[in-house]
Amino acid sequence: IMKARGIIKKVILFMILLSFGFGYAQERVSAELLAKYFPPKAIDGTPYKDGLKQISLKDHYLFVVDEYVGVQVLDIQNPLKAREITVIYPDNLAPTQNVFLTDSLAFMSCRLDGVWIIDIKNLEAPKKIARIRPRAESYWVVADLPYVFIAEADSGVMIYDVTDVNNPQFVSRIDAGGFVWGVGLLQNFLYVMDKRHGLQVFDVSDPQMPR
Secondary structure: OHHHHHHHHHHHHHHHHHHHHHHHHHHHOOOOOOOOOOOOEOOOOOEOOOOEEEEEEEOOEEEEEEOOOEEEEEEOOOHHHOEEEEEEOOHHHOOOOEEEEOOOEEEEEOEOOOEEEEEOOOOOOOEEEEEEOOOOOEOEEEEEOOEEEEEOEOOOEEEEEOOOOOOOEEEEEEOOOOOEEEEEEEOOEEEEEEOOOEEEEEEOOOOOOOO
16 A cells, blocks of 8 residues: 555655646747747848848847848837848858947958958948958858958968958968867957867967967
8 A cells, every 4th residue: 555655655746746847838839929020131132031040120120131142231129110221242142140330330251252351330221341351261251340260271370451341461370280170259269260279269369479
């Protein structure tokens, strides 16, 4: 009898835990879709639905990176009724990887086309200022002005000085030893995502001599 009672208690406890888990799962899937935005169309009007790579926020504007199209800029002052302001298209239909935003500039990485520096003071008419040509392929870009850090595949990380945005100057190169396709910057530390060697951290307090 004691053994049977023990079994019954275990069954009851299992049922309670199961019901709790089911209720938690229901709670997790109860989020309501409030709005859905249409992805950007290519310059020839072709719609793409599977190229979204990154989103960035600036004030009440949302920058949506689409690998096959470019960067779509949405006004989300009313999140339920987003309005497309413009689409920034890369040259040569180059695949767009990411966009990094500052107060008045956008840096758009475009693989074989390099990194475009774009004046975004007037979002209705963004203006391409200059292009940093790639050594290999520009997979990701971040900046701490006046310095720009570009993930350049098997060429490592390229560092440029854009004090004169019309004439970017090469500063130095970080050899990560593999295939770099992502970078992140926090204070003086550059986090490098290497496809072959994992995550690496470099001190870039002196961009001319990173270590």
